Amino acid sequence: MLKGSCACGEVRYEISGVLVGPITYCHCWRCRKHSGSSFGTTAGVRASEFRIVAGQERLSSWKSSPGIDRFFAGCCGSPIYKRNAETPEMLGFRLGTLDTDPKEVGTLHFQAGSKAPWFAITDSLTCESGGPPFGTRD
Numbered sequence: 001m002l003k004g005s006c007a008c009g010e011v012r013y014e015i016s017g018v019l020v021g022p023i024t025y026c027h028c029w030r031c032r033k034h035s036g037s038s039f040g041t042t043a044g045v046r047a048s049e050f051r052i053v054a055g056q057e058r059l060s061s062w063k064s065s066p067g068i069d070r071f072f073a074g075c076c077g078s079p080i081y082k083r084n085a086e087t088p089e090m091l092g093f094r095l096g097t098l099d100t101d102p103k104e105v106g107t108l109h110f111q112a113g114s115k116a117p118w119f120a121i122t123d124s125l126t127c128e129s130g131g132p133p134f135g136t137r138d
């Protein structure tokens with residue numbers, strides 16, 4: 001069981017299953033802006049295994065592209081999960097909101113073509129170089 005929460009603690013969630021797919025460092029502009037950080041650290045979970053256990057009424061969402069809703073804690077702004085209308089059985093979520101150790105490490109840089117110029121990739125992980133240049137949105 002993995003547990004997570006927003007920054008102020010009002011929204012809490014639990015994941016009863018395992019992470020699906022690799023832990024990914026996503027350098028796309030959406031992940032950067034939505035996290036307020038240099039990149040987003042994300043993984044997939046099955047929607048049936050992801051449960052909001054407190055603060056459901058605090059969740060707000062926005063559409064980052066057609067069919068993609070990003071849910072965040074309205075109380076403090078923490079990003080919580082993403083749902084794609086084409087694959088609603090899978091959710092993406094931000095590892096930064098975890099309170100327990102998933103016991104895996106990241107293995108992939110995604111959309112490194114969009115990475116922030118102040119961030120240097122110095123590891124030897126697989127690097128997918130797609131994405132529009134920094135400062136542009138597609």
Ligand SMILES: [Zn+2]
Nearest residue numbers: 006008075076
């Ligand atoms: Zn909060």
Ligand SMILES: [Zn+2]
Nearest residue numbers: 026027028031
């Ligand atoms: Zn991204």
